[in-house]
Structure formats: C-alpha cells, structure tokens
Amino acid sequence: MKFGGTSVADAERIKRAAGRIVSSVEAGNRVVAVLSARGKTTDQLVAMAQEVSDRPDPREMDMLLSTGERISCALAAMVIKDLGHDAISLTGSQAGILTDTSHTRARILEVRADRILAALDAGKVVLVAGFQGVSTAQDVTTLGRGGSDTTAVALFFFFFSEFCEIYTDVAGVFSADPRLVPRARKLPVVSFDEMLEMSASGAGVLQLRSVEYARNHGVRIHCRSSFDDAPGTFVVGEDETMERPLVTAVTHSTDEARITLTDLPDTPGVAGTVLTALAAAEVNVDMIIQNEPHEEGGRADMSFTVPRADTRAAVDALEVLKAELGIGGIHTDGEMGKVSLVGAGMRSHPGVAAKAFSVLGAAGVNIRMISTSPIKISCVVAESDVERAVQGWHAAFELDADAILPEDVAGDHRPIVPPEPS
Ligand code: ADP
C-alpha cells in the first residue's frame, strides 16, 4: 500500500491511513506500506535549501529531502502500535532500496528486501519511507518529485501481489486535473502507454518513473482514494483494455520555460552540440523546434522547453557555447505552460489535431510550439492561458462527467469493466 502526502498530512489522516493498514492486517494480509512526506513538507524543505543557497549541493539536498518521509513512517508506526499491532519504520536505505548516484533524481537499481522480509516474518507491519534509497556510493538519494509512487511499484514488483494499490487524495486518474476541471471524470481503466503520456505531460497523480517501471515489469496499478473504498483507476496492459475513446484525458503543466537561440549557423552538428551541452548539465529538454533559413548560408533559430527550475543551468551551459558556435542570442521565456491531449484512439483517427487547434483558436489561446506522438498532441502556451486551454479541450472533446459520447450509446468504444481486485 502507498499513501501520498495529502493522505498523511495531519494527525487525523495519519491515524486514518494507519487504520486502513491495520484493517488489511486484520483481514490476514502481511502489509508493507510506503508513505510520502506529510502535506507540503517536501516543498518546505526545498524552500529552506533555497533560503540558504542559490545552488544547493545535490548530495546534501537529498539528505534534507529524505527526512520528510521518515517523519510520516515513524508517526504511522506509533499509531499502529497503539492499535495493538507490531510495526517498524524503515528509511529507504534500511529497506534496501539501492539506487544509482544521480542525486535528486536517482534510479532504483535493485531492491534488497531481506530486512523487510525479516520484519514481516516477525509479524510486523513494515512502513517504508518513500522517495528515497541508498546509492552504490552509500549516500542517501531521492527519486525525483513524486517518487514515493516509484518506491511502491518497485517494492510491489519484489513482493508480487495482484495490484499495486496507490492511495491518493483523488478517486483515481481523471480525464483532467480535477483542481482545474471540476467536471472531470474518473477513468476506470487506462493503458500503460496512455498513463505514460499523461504522467510525462503533467498528470502528477502517478510519477512518470513509476509508470515506466510498472509497464516494464508488468506491474498492474490500482490508483484510488485513501478516503473511501470505491474502486479507482486500473492502469493495465493495452491487451486488458478494449478499444479506446479518441481522447482519454487532457493534461497540463505550468512549470515550463522556453529558451530560444537565434542566429545559429546552419551547419551539420550544431543541434547535436547544443543538446549534448544541455545533457551534460543534466537538463531535460522537452519540446524542440528548429527552422531552416530561407536562403543558402542563412542563420537558423532553435527553441526548446526545459523545466523552469533548470533554466539557469541551461543558460549557463549555453553561454559557454555562445562564442564557440557563434550563437547570435539566447532568449528565455519563463512563463510558459503546456497542454496535452492524450488518447490511444488517436492512432487510428485523423482530424484530432485540426479540432484541437481550432478549439484553442476559438478560445483566443496563442499556440507557441507544437509536438505530437502517435497518442498525444502537446502545445506550449503562455502559462496564463493554460487553464482556459484545458477547460476548452475538455469540453470540446466531451470528456465532462455528464457528457454522453455517441460511443457510449453504441456501446463498443467503452473501456472494459475494471478487473476485480482480488
Ligand atoms: P499523493 O500525495 O497522493 O502522491 P499527488 O499530489 O502526487 O498525491 O497526486 C494527486 C493529485 O494529482 C490530485 O490531487 C490532482 O490535483 C493531481 N492531478 C493532476 N492531473 C490529474 C489527473 N489527470 N487525474 C487525477 N489527479 C490529477
């Protein structure tokens, strides 16, 4: 079981999560629970680091960030003991989550679960601090924001149960972020591929890495509310979903920045050099656009988006190249967002893009950059336009909870009935 930050935010919620764990134990299960840091704890820790340093050292950042999850686990263990069951809290390191050495975005290499197994054998409930591990160099690492989902999926794979149950503060995965679109509907079933695109484009309900891990290892996820017993969303293989609706969900992110390089020489190798420099600075580049000069010997422009937090690292890396490559100018635009339409049904239906762009045009939203994959269309827009764009698409593609799709009536495009959790 995994409980997210909102689900353990205060004393009452910790008690509720602990109660849920104890019910599972009393139903005869051996339980390993992964907890996130309480409420906004991780944000507060990040802010603390920024108060004292412009560029916090990554190793020390991980020492700091990993504390939030320890608090949740220790408190939950206390409650479970009070409820009459034995329990033990473990840090990621104690739980045997072995990672590589990329601080603040480490990857899990291996789970060495002897200590968890021994505790389970001794009749204890095991509470594992999410989002963290220990590197091959024996330092504490963290797995990237939202990483407790990945801890849960990795442990699940190790222990192998039917569904990896991820408890969160919403009823499941929705057709859009319910904070932006109150009429969004809960999706009963989503395929790994769709969930990958959704997580990659801003649906923070499941961390991207956890979905990658789940898909690669065939771990089926049941993402559900920690506040009630209703079934949530099942994230399963494509073969377990039926024919999909055209558009499944609208996702967004608001923490993007755009960087534009002007007057680049139009010679082979320039783009490679630019992106190699960004990769060396560990900057993840998302959307890339380059135009060709009109005439022979002309200069080219190139734009790309990066996470806003990485803008400075990106610009620093590019400044180094400026003279070497003869880059005319480096311009940054920090107030960008991205909206995406995701749906496996798009593969076989032309015309989704045309409709998507028309809807944004009618809503007066200026599209700054576009990229597509077989099951996704993404547009970079001004951050202030994100909400309007999401709501416009959600309504236009009939995703609202009360919209009746023609397919519903025909009955042949519906997602399958969710598999029964056993
Ligand atoms: P946890 O602390 O449980 O890990 P998160 O805050 O990481 O919770 O994820 C849950 C939040 O994800 C929801 O409160 C919701 O605002 C947001 N969210 C964004 N997109 C979606 C979506 N498509 N479906 C459901 N929730 C979404």
Ligand code: ASP
């Ligand atoms: N506490 C970490 C974060 O906020 C990890 C998590 O909640 O999954 O990113």
Ligand code: MG
């Ligand atoms: Mg989360």
